[in-house]
Amino acid sequence: MLPLGKFPFCFVILCLLVQSGARAQSKDEAWRAQGIVNDASSPSAQLHSVPIRAIKIGGGFWSLRMKTNVEKSIPTLLELLEDHGRVDNFRRLAGGQAAERQGPLYTDSDVYKWMEAAANVLQSEDRPELRAKLDTLVDVVVAAQEPSGYLNTYYVGDRAKLRFTEMYRSHELYCLGHLLQAGIACYRANGNRKLLDAGIKYANYVVEKFGPDKSPALTGHPELEMALVELYRTTGDKRYLDFAGYLFNGERLRLQLSDDQVRYMFSGIPFVARREMEGHAVRALYACSGATDYYLETGDTDYRAALDRLWQDLVERKMYITGGVGSQAAGESIGLAYDLPNESAYAESCAAIANFMWNWRLLLATGKARYADVMERALYNGINSGMSLDGTLYCYRNPLEARSDEDIRHPWYDTTCCPPNLERTFAAIPGYIYATGPAGVYVNLYHTSTLHWHLEGGGDLELHQETKYPWEGEVLLTVTPAAPSEFSVFLRIPAWSRKTTVTIGGKPAPGTPKPGEYFAIQRVWKPGDSIRVQFDTTPRVIAANPRVREDLGRVAVQRGPLVYCLEHLDLTERQSIFDVSLPLGADPGKGFTAEFQPGILGGVVVLHHKGVVTAKTFSQLPLYEALERPLAPAGREIDLTFIPYYAWANRIPGPMEVWIPYTSTTARTPPGRAASAVTP
């Protein structure tokens, strides 16, 4: 092992990469080259991930979040996990402590997710204190493992006899999945296999005990599937891939599962038979993530067809504009097509993360920018809203409207799945920015950063990105191959950028960048070649499909990847945000001014637009009124200030609205309905 502690970690790694390239690394050093989802050898991958450590992230939007994550969120969450006995649940098993087990039956996974978050951080940079905490935790967990390999702090003692007898609810396989993901992340941090080996031991126990000709198994909460595929990628042991396939086939008959169960769990029947997104949002999206992993390795076209069908159903019918998923609190479920209520939206942080994870895998499988668009939407909005700006409070739900002063951000939940999920996601962000393909390098996300990696065709590559994205639309890229060579730089053109200009060395790049696609610039690149990209960040006024009940007659405001909202405290007058409408002319995007305000919410671009308060506020209008003419704005103008949705409820809790009623200023009959008080 290299004396990693003695040099700045990144420097050492970068030198290693630049000098040798990951291809040349020995088997023992394989961990250095593995990206999040290590699809380097996946037969059906179009794009290949880049290890987190190959990216040095620079200052900007996400580096602020990542700094808070590592300095505040991760340490304080470990304290809370300790305070609530989640780690003691393991210590008790190893040490024979008498204390009662604490928390619901799935808490082991919360500890594992925290470990994965910490390990993801260590893939970017060395943090000795964090590394020490993680190593200690690895020891605690491994010490709790039984000689057989079984490892679960709930099904012990009197409950040991229930092991694997209630898999529809037991979360045993779910916890195993998170153990494996944590073990793999730890391994990728510094080659330490201790937790990974414990996971393998437990996985072997499961694989040997269950299967088509053995006892039936079921992921009551899918998660293990993607972990098994990643374990296959990490170890090369095909049993894990096959077992994931076995789980996806479902054991409905042998386990006598009901219709409601297979719907809710998104498990138990053949994945390829699924026709729509339904049931528990996180379960469904984890299942889809794992199924995409399975497709990446097998190329099974039935999986691809099912995935395409399900993605279409989600993105065209069941996803919030924030990338959030799950409209119903009942069963934490996805809801019916177009059933996307705003105030009662569930939109669990974990579901937005799962949506991001799924689309990442689809991006690798296809190389299509539309999946990166969904990733970006979820990351900047529905995921980012889940953690307070100071990094210590979390949203479980992420509604798109709030009518009360209820505080939605809390430091702790008894079911604390979301906080460590957010932490592992933010810690991994660098690993999603770039990817490679046979033809060149892909820029998926925009952030100041430097990639030190290599082209698939051979040859090292440094790619430097400088930008104030998402606040500004300009991105400067410097392409530095080891030597001049021909390849493509693929720039994702976000679907929201109506008009994008790309210049190389000051001259227009050939071709037309199209929204929602990768723009390929194929040429002989010389060290230091520069690209300038200018995205169109003109605010966009978004309408939802008329079938979305609650959004008809309303619009949302988006600038770049960010969805905006109104918060009550930004109103200049005392009326309610729910009495305000947005007057829109023939070009609805016009009329906004963007202003960077460094002093609020950690520094954000706010948007100003005029609003209209009718002569009588909405709350003074009758409940039902004959429409003498179509709704048109009439009343007093006021100034509206929109803030990015992710930053809501970071000052004081209070009313918030994403979808704002609008009125058309192009209607020929200006006086609004309020002018006529005829009752129906």
Added chain:
Amino acid sequence: MLPLGKFPFCFVILCLLVQSGARAQSKDEAWRAQGIVNDASSPSAQLHSVPIRAIKIGGGFWSLRMKTNVEKSIPTLLELLEDHGRVDNFRRLAGGQAAERQGPLYTDSDVYKWMEAAANVLQSEDRPELRAKLDTLVDVVVAAQEPSGYLNTYYVGDRAKLRFTEMYRSHELYCLGHLLQAGIACYRANGNRKLLDAGIKYANYVVEKFGPDKSPALTGHPELEMALVELYRTTGDKRYLDFAGYLFNGERLRLQLSDDQVRYMFSGIPFVARREMEGHAVRALYACSGATDYYLETGDTDYRAALDRLWQDLVERKMYITGGVGSQAAGESIGLAYDLPNESAYAESCAAIANFMWNWRLLLATGKARYADVMERALYNGINSGMSLDGTLYCYRNPLEARSDEDIRHPWYDTTCCPPNLERTFAAIPGYIYATGPAGVYVNLYHTSTLHWHLEGGGDLELHQETKYPWEGEVLLTVTPAAPSEFSVFLRIPAWSRKTTVTIGGKPAPGTPKPGEYFAIQRVWKPGDSIRVQFDTTPRVIAANPRVREDLGRVAVQRGPLVYCLEHLDLTERQSIFDVSLPLGADPGKGFTAEFQPGILGGVVVLHHKGVVTAKTFSQLPLYEALERPLAPAGREIDLTFIPYYAWANRIPGPMEVWIPYTSTTARTPPGRAASAVTP
């Protein structure tokens, strides 16, 4: 007693009334003059009800419903009550039968409500077979009464020790309330006091056992209050009125009720302290009905203030356009202000009935037409929808939108509160059409009918009404006082009639009829004077308050008192009703044609209007799309046929919609958003 069976009942009664007037009747004959809510002597009544028997209803909208009610609904429901052991529950007590009690703890009230329905019928006409069934049932019920007066089929045997120990859920006082109402209705049918006396015996038991200085009592489901006031009106015994007041004061402290309980039950705290409509819809509205009864007798201004406040809250913020109340299935509750979802609307039939009952009492208390407007809205729509046209199927919920083919109409519910409630209401309709006041006679509702009654100032009056209302707006009235005399005829001008003309003997009546008010015609009326009223039945396009989330950008269509809807099976093409929008010009009411179709739905006026299907149907549009210009209609025109809401789901179950998305044809930029497929 008169030999009533030998002559047509109405004829005999009418002769009686015409000859003697109710004023001159002996105490024994008092029942003949008592209207639904007998407020003849109520100090705070502005209007006074007229007994059902004083009205002979003629052919038309409600007589069809009433005929079905008496010939189909009432007989078949009794069979179902028998089949489900609801009557046996009483027989068992009297006869010591061993059979297990059937149904939830409140089923006695279902039997009582059926009895009230039958008795209401018998106040209009003699039906010997029905009378015999009712008399038998009275005997069965009375035989089950304990010597103490206690009468409840649930709290017997092992459960007897629980009597009055769980009033928050026991429905004991609720059942007593319905027993009293049934007893009073039976008494008013033919003077038979048997059931009434049993009720009085039980009421006395309660009044003697509970009170401020005795054990605490609570109406866990308010209902008894209005029954007690009616019992006071019927007997003159002030203890019942006082006990109603005691119940309205609440026993929160002694019964240690929680916030949630007093909210849900709308009981337990002082009624006059109530600030908003909340909790269980039927409980809240029955409490308000009873409190209005209490106000009518006491004139307590605190009650009046609370009632005004609550009514405003209901009608301006929490009532469906159908007059339905209760947006939430959870707790069958009213929901927050403006929270009026359409598909998931609960809008229990009983709640619309309770709304009708409350507004009837407010009308009597104030003489203000706005309450009759709400009565009419509820009766024609949210109540009328609750029973199938053939009279054998009932809705418990009355949603304003259906997306599936789920059948909403059923012959039986284990909690079968709605069916007999609908039956007693329809049977009583004649009694709501007219009222009297010191200045003359009031026409509250429009239907072909003849009133044989008297003026409060003295002198018999016959008032004949001839109309095809609600299908047509013309009403012809013939005023026949016993002798020429000066008084006023008060015609309710519905709020929906924009322009109403009234002529007397062909000449315009003096003054201007105002929507939503009574139009008083004061003059010396001579026998045979004729009035012609022409209401404006031009279809009206109704917008909801922008705060109602699901109705923004949508309109409802109303013609006369009837709310209309689209049903899937009326579409001429195969698209979904949810892909259709309504193009509206500068005068949104224009563009409808009304057509009476005798062959469908028992004969209804349907409305035709053009609709627009966008080039792509809504379901083919993206979920979110940048709004290039405000939504305007573009696409193919199709013919839409609207049917009255009350008649939905009477052909085949299927999709239905009351609130239709609309587009403005006055927008300057005709191409709709579908034309631009730029993604957000």
